[in-house]
Amino acid sequence: MKTPLKSAVALLVALPSLAFAANWEIDTAHSSADFSVRHLMVSNVKGSFAGVKGTVNVDEKDITKSTVDATIDAATINTNNAQRDAHLKNPDFFDVAKYPTITFKSTKVESAGEGKLKVTGNLTMHGVTKPVVLDVTGPAKESKDPWGNFRSGVVATTKLNRKDFGLTYNQALETGGVAVGEEVSVELNLELQRKAAAAPAAKK
Template identity: 60%
Template sequence: MKSWISKTAIAIAMLVALPVLAHADVWQIDPAHTNVEFTVRHMMISNVKGQFQKTSGTITTNGNDPASAKIDVTIDSSSVDTRVEKRDAHLKSPAFLDVDKFPTITFKSTKVEAAGPGKWKVTGDLTLHGVTKPVVLDVEGTGTPITDPMGNTRAGVSATTKINRSDFGLTWNQPLEAGGVLVGDEVAISIDVEAIKK
């Protein structure tokens, strides 16, 4: 009797879940048309920009409901590029990203909230340099999905946020004789994502 009840409960649960699963859409991030850029203050007087060249991940939604989105992104930390080879080597070293020990940077969303027409606040866990902290992204849609010449459905969004690198154990710095430090603590992050519906 208990076995029959258990099987019946499982069957009912599956039937209830089917409509949700049937409407689940998976979008694959297109690395060739996705950019993750960061900006850091240099010597207290200017900004230095860089980017990560290798980003992958998925966005899963229930139909057209943005609030249902689940975002899972992985960045290859060794793909950091600031256009200066010596600086990139320093960023990859144990002084900063320590890419041999921490080869990836990840973001996993935990909540999506509407913030106006075509805008959302996306909260998630950012894991950087082996440390996980919650961050909030300001996200804006860049238009309705379109069909490309190959018949694929594509959509895009832009996002921004700011973090303090020291929160993630990235504390290397050098004092300046005139006062202040060589590298700022605050990091501004700008993301442009293009994704393809699977």
């Protein structure tokens, strides 16, 4: 049986580049939330959300106490078809006027092998909150960009049933089945930028 100390060491190994930097910010310009769903029972339609922002806070003493807090702008949905995107934004699906954001707040971080993590959290979408588990690869080895910023990145995947979040719209097909599948495959590609340390307070 692993001791708590050994477990903590294992998690530090899983997060080598972030172990000494507590606060990271999601770079919205270089991050996306991608998804794929079955269409007409014959093909997969892919899309993405571009407006991903949030923070990743790493506890240097206990990685299991690290947290993720992310927000997605639902109105940035893009499936490369303007008519379909407009339908996805209306009350039949995401109803972005009423529910403008999708949020994820972590509740648990666990090691899942070398370079792998399982991050459990509460996903709120379309006004419904459900627990989900993200399978995370990374973070990538920290590097410095041309402007002197330290960066890393992670890829996280999961599968959701859209009906669990009240996204129930569908159309029956004459040949049987439905127009839009219920299971949605999700992949998050997040580029992280290390936040600058706060300046010490001036002495009075």
